[in-house]
Amino acid sequence: MTIDFFWHERPRSTRGPKPALTLDAIADAAVTVADTEGLAAVSMQRVAAELGFTKMSLYRYLPGKTELVALMLERAIGAPPELTPGEWRARLEEWSTLLLARYLAHPWAVEATVGRRPLGPHELSWMETALACLSGLPLTGSERLDTIAVLAGHGRMLAQQAGAMPGEAAPDGAEDEMVRAMGAVLRSHGDRFPHLTAAIGEPGGANQAFDYGLARILDGVEVLLRDRQDQDRQVTRADAQSA
Structure with missing residues (x-):
């Protein structure tokens, strides 16, 4: 495997016939x-x-x-689009939604991102775009990378699930199919799974796996940022008092 496949300069021959392929x-x-x-x-x-x-x-x-x-x-997957100007959370929501759409258009791409492989400029540019959303926040480099890894993994998991359901073009459709499959079993065996039966039977709340998971991930980042800001304020007050 050539790790630098996308990055080394390919010689262009001026002799002989023009290459038949690109x-x-x-x-x-x-x-x-x-x-x-x-x-x-x-x-x-x-x-x-x-x-x-x-x-x-x-x-x-x-x-x-x-x-x-x-x-x-x-x-x-292509190059990442320009994100709408705004605060970091809204931009990461947009980034995650756009990345999910690319995976849904090509479900095999989820499998293609697993394992050791050459990394191309588009894939790295998606990472760069997401990291730019977190620039200036009180997070370490590892925390910024882990944040986008969790966001990307959330979308990849739902895209993989949707791709495994023939005819389903969105994670919501895949979730519907799973609920229908579970419902068919629970109609006959619901007494064995009372909590599952109750959860599925409650109105509302379905078809939200992507949005719900995305919101909870970003909620966690916000809590971490508030904790860091509180710590910084406490340090500032302590410094002022000791001065």
């Missing part, structure tokens, strides 16, 4: 296969066939499947 064309063909049949259907041979080339032809452009999948992820 990395964008290869990525687009692979994304189409993955969108239709899933990531497992993607291989160097399959993508080459879709483009009308031999498998060996693709190796002129990228070292192997690991780099191909990384290239697909960069192409599918």
